[in-house]
Amino acid sequence: MNNEKVSSFKESYDITLKIADKSASLVKRSFLYFIIAYIFQGLAFAFFFPLLNSIFTNDFNLNNTLFWFGIIAILSIVSFIFRWLASDFQYSKDIVQITHDLRNKLGEKIKTMPLQSLYKYRTGELNSILAQNVDESILHMGIVSGMFFEVAIVPIVIVIATFFIDPAMALALLIALPIAVPVYKWSRKKTKWDKTQGAKAHATLEADTVEYIQGLPVLRAVNQVGENAQNLQKSIGILREVQKKGLYASTLPMIIMNTLVEFVFLFVLALGSLWIANEEFTIGALLALLIILGRLSEPLANFLAVSGVLDIMEASFKHIKKLLDTKEFSIKEPKQKPTKFDIKFENVDFAYEGTNQTALKSLDIQIKDKSLTAIVGPSGSGKTTITKLIMRYDDPQNGIVKIGDIDIRNMEQTTLMSYISVVFQDVYLFDDTILNNIRMGKPNASDEEVLKASNAAFCHEFVSRLPNGYETKVGEIGGSLSGGERQRISIARAILKNAPIVILDEPTSALDTQSEVAVQNALDELIKDKTVIVIAHRLSTIAHADNILVIEDGKLKEKGTHQELFKKQGKYYSMFQAQQRVKEWNVKSTIE
Numbered sequence: 073m074n075n076e077k078v079s080s081f082k083e084s085y086d087i088t089l090k091i092a093d094k095s096a097s098l099v100k101r102s103f104l105y106f107i108i109a110y111i112f113q114g115l116a117f118a119f120f121f122p123l124l125n126s127i128f129t130n131d132f133n134l135n136n137t138l139f140w141f142g143i144i145a146i147l148s149i150v151s152f153i154f155r156w157l158a159s160d161f162q163y164s165k166d167i168v169q170i171t172h173d174l175r176n177k178l179g180e181k182i183k184t185m186p187l188q189s190l191y192k193y194r195t196g197e198l199n200s201i202l203a204q205n206v207d208e209s210i211l212h213m214g215i216v217s218g219m220f221f222e223v224a225i226v227p228i229v230i231v232i233a234t235f236f237i238d239p240a241m242a243l244a245l246l247i248a249l250p251i252a253v254p255v256y257k258w259s260r261k262k263t264k265w266d267k268t269q270g271a272k273a274h275a276t277l278e279a280d281t282v283e284y285i286q287g288l289p290v291l292r293a294v295n296q297v298g299e300n301a302q303n304l305q306k307s308i309g310i311l312r313e314v315q316k317k318g319l320y321a322s323t324l325p326m327i328i329m330n331t332l333v334e335f336v337f338l339f340v341l342a343l344g345s346l347w348i349a350n351e352e353f354t355i356g357a358l359l360a361l362l363i364i365l366g367r368l369s370e371p372l373a374n375f376l377a378v379s380g381v382l383d384i385m386e387a388s389f390k391h392i393k394k395l396l397d398t399k400e401f402s403i404k405e406p407k408q409k410p411t412k413f414d415i416k417f418e419n420v421d422f423a424y425e426g427t428n429q430t431a432l433k434s435l436d437i438q439i440k441d442k443s444l445t446a447i448v449g450p451s452g453s454g455k456t457t458i459t460k461l462i463m464r465y466d467d468p469q470n471g472i473v474k475i476g477d478i479d480i481r482n483m484e485q486t487t488l489m490s491y492i493s494v495v496f497q498d499v500y501l502f503d504d505t506i507l508n509n510i511r512m513g514k515p516n517a518s519d520e521e522v523l524k525a526s527n528a529a530f531c532h533e534f535v536s537r538l539p540n541g542y543e544t545k546v547g548e549i550g551g552s553l554s555g556g557e558r559q560r561i562s563i564a565r566a567i568l569k570n571a572p573i574v575i576l577d578e579p580t581s582a583l584d585t586q587s588e589v590a591v592q593n594a595l596d597e598l599i600k601d602k603t604v605i606v607i608a609h610r611l612s613t614i615a616h617a618d619n620i621l622v623i624e625d626g627k628l629k630e631k632g633t634h635q636e637l638f639k640k641q642g643k644y645y646s647m648f649q650a651q652q653r654v655k656e657w658n659v660k661s662t663i664e
């Protein structure tokens with residue numbers, strides 16, 4: 073448990089500046105002001121010795137006393153001004169701006185990073201980085217930095233300044249150091265594990281909760297609600313354990329530190345009394361020493377109480393940095409835009425990260441502009457992977473994917489995606505109005521354009537039956553839209569987008585016959601004059617395709633029209649025959 077490495081202050085400082093990014097100079101300025109403020113405060117404390125000595129002396133001199141009062145007052149005022157200037161950064165809009173910029177930067181990263189890298193994160197994890205970690209790192213930094221500089225600088229300045237006034241007193245002040253430093257280090261080490269684990273446990277709980285709620289309908293269907301609730305319960309239990317340990321870990325060092333301060337107090341009092349008795353020390357000096365010790369004990373205890381926050385910050389920083397460091401797609405120069413929309417795979421090899429199995433092997437395929445191409449093949453043969461690479465899910469390890477003879481790596485991601493519409497089997501509807509759900513295909517579309525697309529996708533009739541028509545919120549009607557209706561909304565989106573390439577992951581395969589006819593009519597509208605790629609599971613639906621690509625084990629096995637492939641009596645033929653047999657068998661068993 074205690075093997076967690078505590079970062080050095082230099083490491084923490086560097087990562088802080090990296091996170092603050094273009095506001096790094098504000099952070100540096102604030103830190104510098106804190107350092108100046110606490111140097112002045114330390115000096116003010118150190119001058120308590122001459123002040124109290126001049127008060128508790130036999131030959132009291134008012135001018136002398138006022139002089140030291142004046143010096144302390146000036147130092148305190150200067151310290152106050154610099155603390156104010158440093159804190160201005162904490163409480164002013166700067167820190168909120170850094171938090172805002174960081175969230176935007178992370179959001180931009182999520183938007184542009186390869187989907188392959190994105191999918192390694194669980195939804196709840198990203199949630200937790202954007203919402204919780206950003207606040208934990210930046211906002212906490214503002215609060216803790218002042219405390220940290222106070223504890224780190226004031227004692228050092230006091231000891232150094234005292235050394236020039238009275239070396240014996242400086243040594244007396246140092247007696248707490250050999251114990252305080254190890255207690256601090258021990259405390260940091262002890263809380264480190266718990267805080268790191270705490271952040272992890274929070275992120276896991278959040279991810280488990282999101283997944284549990286999202287998967288609830290499926291879990292209910294397979295009667296596994298209780299089983300999965302156990303997982304969620306486990307995450308809750310782990311968080312409780314970590315929090316319990318965390319509290320224990322931070323309380324013990326605090327008690328020890330407070331006790332230590334009290335012992336140092338007693339020790340200095342005893343030593344001071346002895347020196348006074350031997351006339352080696354004045355009452356004033358002893359009083360000054362006790363005042364300084366009393367003044368130091370409070371920030372020391374406070375800092376120890378919040379030093380665990382440094383670990384929380386560090387854990388948050390690490391999560392943020394990992395996300396920021398994720399590789400981005402590099403856009404090759406010169407950036408280009410295609411004028412036609414045929415698609416080519418030239419000798420493409422692709423393996424998913426973390427697997428040693430190639431999903432696509434030396435794949436060469438050509439999809440003609442404004443043609444309908446079907447991709448068929450056994451489950452796991454690589455059909456979906458082909459469509460993912462067209463959308464630049466990730467770059468292939470070898471080979472090139474081209475649209476209109478241009479390497480897609482020469483296109484901006486947004487440009488590339490503007491050329492492609494996708495209709496999946498599962499349609500995701502956002503919790504917004506039906507109108508806005510369709511408008512997503514073209515955010516600046518007028519209401520008229522949206523209605524036209526809706527009509528073309530055969531949505532109008534069922535939308536008119538909804539309580540508030542197009543203004544009905546998807547959340548309000550819950551899951552009451554049928555699969556076919558959801559499909560048609562997604563087709564309306566695609567019609568509105570009017571992209572030259574359309575990818576269909578056989579959207580009708582899960583529908584009943586009536587819905588299938590409606591969706592098919594909508595699709596016919598969508599694919600007019602487009603480069604269309606259909607991932608087909610039921611071969612009977614793609615007999616009319618201009619070209620059929622048969623994929624097996626990540627390679628192109630056959631290509632041609634239905635008639636050509638049928639005549640060839642190869643893989644396609646045997647797949648077709650097998651499906652026909654299943655169909656006949658289904659019909660027979662229904663009749664019987």
Ligand SMILES: Nc1ncnc2c1ncn2[C@@H]1O[C@H](COP(=O)(O)OP(=O)(O)OP(=O)(O)O)[C@@H](O)[C@H]1O
Nearest residue numbers: 424425427431449450451452453454455456457458
């Ligand atoms: N995210 C992923 N990580 C690792 N391997 C993956 C991932 N997605 C797919 N694969 C693997 O890549 C290979 C090709 O998968 P792909 O989804 O392209 O097949 P498919 O032909 O579309 O299958 P299906 O018809 O069942 O949808 C399979 O071996 C699959 O297990």
